[in-house]
Amino acid sequence: MIKTSTILILNGDIPSRKIFNKFYKKGDYVICADGGANSAARLGILPNIIIGDLDSITKSNLNIFKKKGVEIRKIKEQETTDFEKALMYIVVHGLNNVFVFGAVSCRPDHTLNNFSVLKRYYKLIDIKIIDKDFEIFYLNKEIKRKYRKGKVVSLMGMPIAIGVSSNGLKYKLNKDTLDYGIHEGTLNVSSSDNISIRKEKGDLLVFLSIV
Secondary structure (H helix, E strand, C coil): CCCCCEEEECCCCCCCHHHHHHHCCCCCEEEEECCHHHHHHHHCCCCCEEEECCCCCCHHHHHHHHHCCCEEEECCCCCCCHHHHHHHHHHHCCCCCEEEECCCCCCHHHHHHHHHHHHHHCCCCCEEEECCCEEEEECCCEEEEECCCCCEEEEEEEEEEEEEEEECECCCCCCEEEECCCECEEEEEECCCEEEEECCEEEEEEEEECC
């Protein structure tokens, strides 16, 4: 049985269709957070639902999707971002295996804020951000992954990850502490076709190359 995913499209930079199609398949549940619906329109994808304060989606795209029967859920409150509004919907409706597109952009404040929002939800749902270069996620405890030799692996404590260990990386970690602003594990490189990363405590943001 093919595992169904939840595709969440935000209003940031969307990778190429080739990369998008590595994670999206017909039958996936597609959520657009406000302006993410403009990207869905460009990709020719019909979302299941559009969520947010609706200040970024174009009027023409909003009308097109309404005519096509897409559920539109306008949420006016400004205490949460459209990203978090969509994640709250995902949690309430028991959706999982979430791939987020458009979370990384040329606005560093937006990108860092999205990493912060992601941190609040990674223990509740299996969620990964996909951009043009990386699969980005917080490590729950441990991953073992087939990987191509010579590809970038970056690790960052957010703000701290304790007891970080690895196998299959050029610069091996052995119960290291990665502390934001003090010690990072970025720009490491895989030395094997199989890698493993684990942590004991804290929050570890992982960047794995997808190109």
